[in-house]
Amino acid sequence: MNTKLPDHISTELLIRHFSGLASKEEELVLMHWTNTSVENKELLRELHILWADTGAISTPNTDYKKRDIDAAWQKVLAQKPVSPTNGTYTLLKIAAIILVMVGVGYLVRFLQDPQKTYTTHSTVGNIQLEDGSVVALNEASQLTYPGSFSTEERRVALSGEAFFEITPNPNQPFIIEAGPTQIRVLGTSFNVKVDDKSVTVIVETGTVQFTRGNESVLIVQGEKATFSNTTETLSPAQKTSSVGLEQFWRTKSLRFSGEKLPEVIRTIEEAYATQIKLGSEKLSDCSLSVTFNNDTLENILDVIALTLNLEISQTDQQYILTGKGCTDY
Template sequence: MSKQSPHIVTNELLAKYFAGEASDAESAAVMMWVAESAANEEAFVQQKMLWEDLGAVMTDDATTHTSFDVDAAWANVKTAKATAVSNQRKLERRNPWIMRIAASLVLLGGITYFLRSYFAEVQMTEVASASEIINVDLLDGSHITLNEESIIQYPEEFAANLRQVNLKGEAFFEVEPDTVKPFVIHAGPAIITVLGTSFNVKSSAMEDTVAVFVATGRVSFSVGTQEVILTPGEKATYTAKSGLLASTGGSTSTGVDQFWRTRRLSFAGHSLPDVIDAIEEAYFVDIELENEQMANCRLSVNFENDSLNNILDVIALTLDLKVSKSGNVILLKGTGCPEN
């Protein structure tokens, strides 16, 4: 079930985030808040600069974990900020125009230096697949299976409290558990957040959709203020045209969401229309039934590394059907089955 998530971020939550004390959900909320607007991003950068100036954040090469008093630390931040403002006003009263210009130059120079130094240090690696499926191993122990015509981008070294990657196309993720460093995937407008689990993400620019299917664990799938929590066997899809994020369910038990990787389809008493839907998605074909009575037929069979023709032959033999083709459409003919 989807729910609204306003991602309200307070100064106290930012302090916990910079101190490395934020939970995975809180860290994800901060990242979502930053992405919502340029104003949020600017506020985040300014608060981070102030926090780092006070030496309150652990560096990436720290070898021990320090326990922070967040309330006390944030009180120090507020005090330091108030003192700085007071001193600036005293100087402005002495020579207001010069001091305002100087303060503006210092602020602009500081922000520019921070942005250049902070973001320049993040070296991104890009892996692109062409006409083959490839495997990518990350330094944190996570494993990615990248589908054809897909691109994954990730930093050479993850940040101290977050693991972020960018995806274009489709990939299956097996994320190494880490309770203090959530794994976040940016796929178009969507943000997928996990701690440690396995799931499939498909971002289709052509269809303008992003779909997530969870194999194990729990996954947060969000777009803007919309969010859905998925558990094993559940699937959700975001459609840009409608702007809606919703659980779709249905055919996930057939294995079609993982067919590109496993080459397996499994039917256990599925109706013939559900079987056809799965085959159409797996093999990129159009299949039609000759009459509505055939929708009552059900099928129980497993396919693995089978050709489309072999699958159709098995279905036809099992349900006493005939297969014919009319242009690009495959037609299944038969008398059908009685209602259960």
Template structure:
């Protein structure tokens, strides 16, 4: 039968506190079986990593320890230093892993739009509609205690609600923080505008310079003034490129054309001059561009001509 050795003797052997008799017993044990030398190295790695000398403690036996313990037939009535060391190493490794995981830099993926709008669904189910010529940077998975992304350009956000993991957008040095809502962010230059369609949003530059916005509110951060100003939404069509809902109330035709061009990514033009007396009151809900132009033409007595990939609005009668 293979002779065993007390793990407490091995602990003293590693700690250079073994007596002469214990050193002799350890050396004899090593000489008896080459496998014992392998076991000694394994224990020494555990002992070195933990550097622990905890006494009078009986931890749960780890799976790795269970594979080695039968070979040594360790006595269980005495304080078990190496078993304690094995558990300490496990705790140390887990703690180190968590620290490294939480502090490692987040890797971001890129998603961009060019002439047309693009829609991106994130890992949490949130959907983002990028307006033309915009860039979104986002992680493949939201592994930390927040959902953080970056935006250059303009986008409409429909955020999945998660009170335990706020959604944060970085845009030109500002932050927009939400729990679950829909809103628009415009960050095409050094200024940033946030317009809220539903829910509540925190918009800030610093902790002392922030505002809370609710449905129907918007705020603008002006870089040169370093100020954030909140107001009611001025342009009711700010969400139109996403929703395809356009609303006009006695709106001058020049502004109507500009809004539709942005929303449909089209090229509508007015022929000639003297359009100041033409204004439109109507609402488009999911009409395509051709249908919208037909309504405008009928309402204002105009013709629509298609030339070189452009739509031209032409007066039927000469203005006085």
């Protein structure tokens, strides 16, 4: 049975919301969905009525009496519709959702197997899900997931950044709720970063469907796409950089292939959260081809200085690179 709602809100998320078990990230997803239309707000209001009238809030079992359901449904039918057209459409949607809520027995399974939360603070963490999928969680991130996935889908919620290696299962898609967006895959590896400004998906292997509302983009290996919270737009897929900065938090590797020194410096500054200044405009002509793996910042700067015949000095706030330039390199 399909448990999807319009605009990709799942029945499971609604049940967690009504039961008071939804995470802050899930509540944010529901808020975004509710605010997309008056119809969605009305639908949520009607569902609150049905949820309360069927006793679902206080009754953690599936022994619902048909007469209780019918009575609740008649109460909804007695409500004044939003409009002759939209009201009928809304009632049809509610009918379908209620059939799912009281028919599949999901609530019992969910209450017996509540959501789990894995949170990282100042270190990177790794977790293996019950389907064998592996998730690497960056610092200051949180993954919410069930102890056992449903038979129809594997759904989790992410706040922060994580790299996913998903066990293939064409009959059970893996779905990530990431802020106001959703990522859907069958089996692949990819990175997801969620912050206040945007949601970015970078695909390492396979194909990922990245969705926000009615917008959707397919991202393949070596591509990325971003949803902007400011403009509320989903970018087309584009090629990722070969340098490796976007995965540095996990791989600790940077690969430069002829990049100009200013770009190399900007990359290192972001990767190591430091400040580096070029002492002369002449150094902008320098280029670098080198790979760094698990190197300290000091060792990286030493390699650059030795390769390009530069000098390194340091103040309290930054490193400074000086030299004659690279016209002969």
